Amino acid sequence: MKILLFYAPSFWFKTYKKVLPDVPDQDAESMTESAVVVLYHAEAEDSDKKSGVITKLVKNIKWLAGKFKT
Template sequence: MKMLMFDTESFWFETFSKTLEHVEDVKKEEKIDNAAVVFMHVEMEDEERKNKVMKSALKNFKWYLNKLDKNKIVLHSFAHLSSSTSSPEFAAEMIYEIKDKLEEKNIEVYTTPFGYFSEFSIHVKGESLAKVFKEI
């Protein structure tokens, strides 16, 4: 898994086009202020090491939120961080399991619709820690 994490003032998105036929039709627009935004890419090799990847991702997200002193995170599937790509079903499963586990820790979690290209606008803060890349 690869994760590009941002400390944002605001993140706005609107669904643009459906990329997977089997996902439900969604038309969504949302703006989330003052959150960590994570562009995440689930890789093919993650399918064989799901528990390790899940544990490490959760640890990284909690570490990042703690460093930013935030309790709000946006998970955005972004299949452009690696040439290795898991099945769409596995990627969606990972994202929604991570979402559930973070919510169990009383973290406010948002997700962009899986299986869609979205138009987005992101206001990232300027500090060094506002832009972090992690690879699991």
């Protein structure tokens, strides 16, 4: 699994374009303060060790959130 974690004092997003045909259209826009942003990519070999990978991901997220008291 590859992860990118960062703390954002404020985070804003707006949906742009639908890319999955089976998902209903959504037009969303949102902003939040004191956010931990997580981008992740699961790889094929992660399915063999699913429990350990998820545990490590959660620990990393909790560590970053605790560092900034979010």
